[in-house]
Amino acid sequence: MLKLRRARWISMLALCLPLLLAGCWDRMEINDIAFVMASSNDIAENGELLSATKIAVPSGLGSGRNMGQTSGVNQSFIIESASGRDINDLIQKLQGKLPRRLNISHRRVLYIGEKLAKRGIAPILDHYSRNPTSRHIEYILVTKGRESIHFLKSNNPLERIPGEEVRELERLNTGAVYSLRDYLIEDNSAGRTPVMGVVEMSGSKGREEIMLGGSAMFKKDKLIGYLSHDETKVMLLLTNRIKYFRINSNVPKERGNVAMQLIKGKCKIKPIVKRDDVKFLVEVQIIGEVLENNTKLDLSEPPDLEKVQEALRNEIQKKVQKAVANIQKKYRADVFGFGESIFYKEPKVWKRLEPRWEGIFARAEVTVKTQLTIRNAGMNGKPFHLKEKGGK
């Protein structure tokens, strides 16, 4: 009898246990959340921060079929903006406009307007790096020429999910796209000027598209200038970040030109320091494939391939030298991490050079050595036009 009563008690207690499982203060259902896909940061007219967020509308993301006929009613995203003294102030105002709770842990892209970038980004970066739900792997981009809020509005018809286009552009590796983590690390490493990716608007009104355009350099959290497309490529090559690079060149003594695409690019920076005289040896190694050949050279013949290789090699060499010299003289910005290479090798020497680094960097002698290997020459040996003419 006693046993039975005890068993009854235990089973009663056990029945109460599920109550503990179901109840949860932090329950967050998916239909209570507004997923932020991208955010923009600008300066408002009164000097405050102006920030906008692009929020996914789940019903608009539905099946692909009815996407074609959508016209505003069934949009896949909405944009909400607010201005405030700091980001938290902003978020509070934004939240007031929304029936769902903002969730930023799936944000892909963070845009920073040109004007704000010039004024300084330190105040907003602290929020983005401190907030535990914000992640370091989101991309951070400067919007060149226009307020960043315009970039939120663009929606590339190829991509269904808002904000996805920049991520996809990054995946194609056509330009420089840096994550928040990359920026924070570069900004705080010795002997390196941090850079950020840049987006521009291209096309005419009504049919505008986002385009990756070069990169932006920062000094003391302020935007100091942009690198051109070519300079950005060289910067990526020298920092071992290059993925996509097409180069064409004239071949001397031949008419026409050849073009190649990079398969793999590597670079080593070797500092040579003698007192205050700093020299750098930059060793670039490239493996590529020929994509276009308008000359009469037959790439299946080793001597001809040699000529093409030589021409392309010189072209790359010239590009690298030109870009490095330009960045040294014009911006005095060590985007390549030359200083860092000294720091890694000889930290004590670096300590001595660090205060005067900008000047030393600008004067430093840089020797570029390029090695280029063409691994394959596309699907054809001889160019097509050769065959036609050689047919006699």
Added chain:
Amino acid sequence: MNMVKISNYQLFSLIVLFQVGTTIIFGFASSAGRDAWIAVLVSMIIGMAEIILFLWLMRQHPGLTLVDWFIVRFGKWIGTPIAWLFPVLFLYSTGRTLRDLGEVMEPILLPNTPPLVTLGVMLAVICYVTYHGIETLARVSETLLIIVLGAFCIEVVLLLSSPNLVSFRYLQPILSEGWGRIWKTVWPTGITQSYAQTIEFAMIWSLVNHPEKVPKTTIYATLIATAVILIADILAISVFSEYLFTRSTFPLYSVLGEVKVGDFLENLNPLGVIYLSTMTFFKTSLHFWVSIRAIGQLTKMKNEHKLIFPLAFLVLLLSLTMASSLTEHVHIGSKVLTIYFWAPIYLGLPCLLLFVIWIQKLRKRESM
């Protein structure tokens, strides 16, 4: 309770889990910057010496536990008060480890749930396992070790296979800031945190099946635990660079958020939650069991189960009130507790014991 026996593998898993503990979330020696991994190695070398000392003391007192050592060597009147220091400190450690859980739960996982609930629920589970005793806890640890090490292997593989994530050049230049900041993390935090705390096993060693294998098992377990901490630290530095590594509150938790493999494997933070809950559950339970056993032995209590509920209540109160913020909690841990409590009690007293034993041996030899 003397019938309880645990196997050597169980001891191994107990020690590994205990030593890795919450370090797998909080990171080790992050104030040493990019040289933190050197600090791990230095701490291990010194920590190993400490553990060998504990093992030697165990050999001198076969079958006896930590609290008995002092009573045997110093006599009842001096030895008993000294021995009481240990359960009190272990009980405080119980509360502290539980608080560690709260400190991560609150800002990151469950911001709206009151800590009383998260910690209370966890403590209920801990009471349950403590009620069943060390044998059950040891069996649980066998399984948990596999889960934790498995999760850790997944983490390492995914971190290494994320493109543009891990770059070992951030470890360079080695020792550029000198040994100063390494010593600061080694003493007192480094050598007390994982290694000196192993003294709690002096309460457990006497229960192992094959006492002659205990030293070997303990030393292997220490090596494995150090390897896990070392790998975790090196990865975190290579992902974050010195700047973000030293700045981050939970570097080894944050590192999980950086994983990005292919287009679908992102945000591994659930792994972090697995570490956190298993490690805090395990470590708190062990602290708790050890303190209850020590108190039971000191009071010669027959049924130690009676102690569980009052002490659990005490632990809960302690963990909720011991610090008002994470900053204070960490400050106490690294600046107050280690120097003024752990170092003198976990290291000083065993050294004193060693000294006393030597003198007693010398005297014996003279009198012979």
